Amino acid sequence: MPEPAILCHQLRKRYGHVTAVDGLDLRVERGECFGMLGPNGAGKTTTIEILQGLLDPDEGSVEVLGRCWARDERDLRQRMGSQLQETKLPERLTVEEVVRLFRSFYRRGRSVEAVLAEVALLEKRRAWVSKLSGGQRQRLAVACALVSEPELLFLDEPTTGLDPQSRRQVWEIVSAFRRKGGTVLLTTHYMEEAQQLCDRVAVIDHGRVIALGSPRELIASLGAEHVVEFSLEASATMPETAYTMLPGVEAVSDDDGKVRLTVSQVHLVVPALIRMLAEHRVELHELTTHHATLEDVFLTLTGRHLRNG
Amino acid sequence: MAERAPSAIGQLTLWRMREFLREPEALFWVFAFPILLALALGIAFRAKGPQIVRVAVEAGPAAEATVRALEQVGRIEAALLDPEEAAARLRTGRVALVVRPGSVPTLVFDSTRSEGQLARLVVGDALQQSAGRTDAVSLRDQTVREPGGRYIDFLIPGLLGLNIMGTGMWGVGYGIVKNRTQKLLKRFLASPMRRGEYLLSFLLARLWFLALEVAAVLLFGRLAFGVPIRGSLIALAVVAVLGALTFAGIGTLVASRTRTVEGVSGLMNLVMVPMWIFSGVFFAYSNFPEQVQLFARLLPLTALNDALRGILLDGMPLVGLMGPLALMAAWGGASFAVALRIFRWE
Numbered sequence: 310m311p312e313p314a315i316l317c318h319q320l321r322k323r324y325g326h327v328t329a330v331d332g333l334d335l336r337v338e339r340g341e342c343f344g345m346l347g348p349n350g351a352g353k354t355t356t357i358e359i360l361q362g363l364l365d366p367d368e369g370s371v372e373v374l375g376r377c378w379a380r381d382e383r384d385l386r387q388r389m390g391s392q393l394q395e396t397k398l399p400e401r402l403t404v405e406e407v408v409r410l411f412r413s414f415y416r417r418g419r420s421v422e423a424v425l426a427e428v429a430l431l432e433k434r435r436a437w438v439s440k441l442s443g444g445q446r447q448r449l450a451v452a453c454a455l456v457s458e459p460e461l462l463f464l465d466e467p468t469t470g471l472d473p474q475s476r477r478q479v480w481e482i483v484s485a486f487r488r489k490g491g492t493v494l495l496t497t498h499y500m501e502e503a504q505q506l507c508d509r510v511a512v513i514d515h516g517r518v519i520a521l522g523s524p525r526e527l528i529a530s531l532g533a534e535h536v537v538e539f540s541l542e543a544s545a546t547m548p549e550t551a552y553t554m555l556p557g558v559e560a561v562s563d564d565d566g567k568v569r570l571t572v573s574q575v576h577l578v579v580p581a582l583i584r585m586l587a588e589h590r591v592e593l594h595e596l597t598t599h600h601a602t603l604e605d606v607f608l609t610l611t612g613r614h615l616r617n618g
Numbered sequence: 619m620a621e622r623a624p625s626a627i628g629q630l631t632l633w634r635m636r637e638f639l640r641e642p643e644a645l646f647w648v649f650a651f652p653i654l655l656a657l658a659l660g661i662a663f664r665a666k667g668p669q670i671v672r673v674a675v676e677a678g679p680a681a682e683a684t685v686r687a688l689e690q691v692g693r694i695e696a697a698l699l700d701p702e703e704a705a706a707r708l709r710t711g712r713v714a715l716v717v718r719p720g721s722v723p724t725l726v727f728d729s730t731r732s733e734g735q736l737a738r739l740v741v742g743d744a745l746q747q748s749a750g751r752t753d754a755v756s757l758r759d760q761t762v763r764e765p766g767g768r769y770i771d772f773l774i775p776g777l778l779g780l781n782i783m784g785t786g787m788w789g790v791g792y793g794i795v796k797n798r799t800q801k802l803l804k805r806f807l808a809s810p811m812r813r814g815e816y817l818l819s820f821l822l823a824r825l826w827f828l829a830l831e832v833a834a835v836l837l838f839g840r841l842a843f844g845v846p847i848r849g850s851l852i853a854l855a856v857v858a859v860l861g862a863l864t865f866a867g868i869g870t871l872v873a874s875r876t877r878t879v880e881g882v883s884g885l886m887n888l889v890m891v892p893m894w895i896f897s898g899v900f901f902a903y904s905n906f907p908e909q910v911q912l913f914a915r916l917l918p919l920t921a922l923n924d925a926l927r928g929i930l931l932d933g934m935p936l937v938g939l940m941g942p943l944a945l946m947a948a949w950g951g952a953s954f955a956v957a958l959r960i961f962r963w964e
Contacts, residue, residue: 361808362808363804363807363808363964383810386808386809386810387810389808391805391808391809393801393804393805393808395801396800396801396802396804396805397800397801397802398800398802399633399637399800399802401636401637401640401641402633402636402637406632406633406636409624409629410629410630410633411809412623412624413623413624413625413626413628413629413630414626414806414809414810414811415623415809415810416623416810417623418623453805457809463808
């Protein structure tokens with residue numbers, strides 16, 4: 310069995326009094342797309358930068374493609390591709406000049422044309438970077454990571470700030486890389502992204518892994534697949550036990566009058582809920598239901614939302 | 619799919635050159651600015667005919683006769699004024715000297731100003747002659763005006779040095795800090811790019827432009843003002859390249875840890891402005907007191923300017939310039955070595 314693509318053990322990194330990464334373990338298998346999901350400030354970027362050999366951890370060990378940074382840095386850099394958050398590519402170079410520049414750093418790799426075709430920027434090859442849209446810039450950044458034909462691709466929030474269509478285009482590029490057998494480690498705070506792309510997800514909060522598994526497993530760990538959310542008329546409250554009595558309710562959370570029920574069968578819960586509230590003469594405001602997502606997993610684990618957590 | 623990799627040092631150097639050529643402002647500062655400066659200063663300080671001496675004569679008895687006596691001398695322009703007006707003009711520099719006629723005429727002038735001293739000599743001479751003094755020896759004047767000794771001849775090598783310093787420091791220092799703020803340095807660090815090649819590409823791109831900017835300034839001096847190039851072009855090239863490398867080294871040092879463009883601009887000025895003043899760009903540093911001259915002689919731009927003037931104006935060979943060349947090499951080498959040690963890549 311080949312060694313894992315990434316193996317890290319008890320990583321710790323402090324900045325002054327802030328502990329960004331607090332004893333984090335990960336194991337990413339070859340050929341897998343692995344996501345680190347968490348809110349801003351959870352320690353995702355620090356972790357991915359340690360794994361890429363850009364930061365030294367205060368404690369812990371890192372192995373990438375069976376090697377370690379201290380001994381095999383040059384070899385590892387040839388075999389990985391990376392997209393960092395906030396990199397601004399040279400504004401006054403053309404798209405193909407930027408990709409050729411990055412190509413020149415690697416011993417092996419693909420033709421500039423082939424990579425540009427793959428990220429759908431062939432038509433823009435002679436345009437200056439300064440003229441590109443946000444989505445095009447991001448695809449160019451991914452192209453620079455792919456031009457060496459890496460075994461392992463690091464993506465740090467690859468679609469943050471992009472519109473839905475641009476996001477989908479980036480997802481397609483990542484999926485194509487996966488189909489050719491590449492390994493991906495990405496960070497994101499979009500649960501749709503993790504759900505769409507990742508075989509396995511580590512939910513990160515305060516520099517630790519608080520849940521690990523495939524998106525399906527994580528959602529199944531809620532014990533029920535649907536979420537019913539509603540709020541009551543102002544000042545009205547009901548004890549939580551009133552909700553747990555309802556059929557098929559697995560979990561209840563009450564956040565300032567906004568109640569969330571994790572349930573197995575919506576069609577049984579909703580009529581029962583309405584009946585129960587009517588009996589107590591409490592009026593219902595805003596009732597919504599949806600399939601449980603990773604967002605609900607995070608909310609259940611931490612009591613906070615991903616976006617503004 | 620595999621394709622032979624383009625050379626990294628080649629691509630990095632091309633990038634530096636493209637970035638520069640695609641930035642019109644940078645082109646202006648490197649090529650147009652020194653030429654415009656040379657043109658303006660060359661015209662302002664061009665060699666003129668014998669200077670006209672403007673003096674005032676206070677109204678009173680014998681004033682008219684004094685004015686006539688002075689105007690006998692071709693280069694004196696004398697105005698008859700009442701004492702208050704004469705004093706006001708002296709104070710504001712519109713006349714260089716005031717004559718107060720009398721049995722013993724009084725000459726009022728500012729002895730610290732060269733115009734005052736010149737006027738004192740010329741007016742004294744004129745008054746003595748009109749009173750009947752004869753010269754003990756007769757002298758014959760022969761005037762020369764040879765290229766090499768004029769202000770513009772002094773100025774062009776100085777501007778050349780200034781330009782080599784400015785483009786070296788800005789081109790390298792600003793470029794590095796910009797890449798750092800763009801997080802490009804970090805992105806490069808994630809790739810197998812060799813750090814030495816990144817820094818080397820700045821030097822190589824600089825050398826390309828150096829040839830052009832030196833040629834532009836020298837050609838302009840030659841065509842517009844007849845500034846001579848007395849030494850060998852090879853010696854000139856050696857000095858220019860050494861100068862460019864020296865300031866690229868200092869630029870790298872200034873940029874080695876700076877995180878913001880504002881920060882690096884301030885540091886650049888801190889390093890360069892003293893050299894604008896003390897290194898004999900616009901006027902000879904021999905005007906400064908002894909101790910200040912000792913300091914001025916240690917500056918790398920002073921060494922570069924001395925070497926450029928030695929070659930262009932005095933036709934000196936490189937062997938005669940070992941002192942300044944060694945000083946430049948020491949500055950450049952030490953700066954680059956320190957910069958490499960403390961460089962911040964993230």
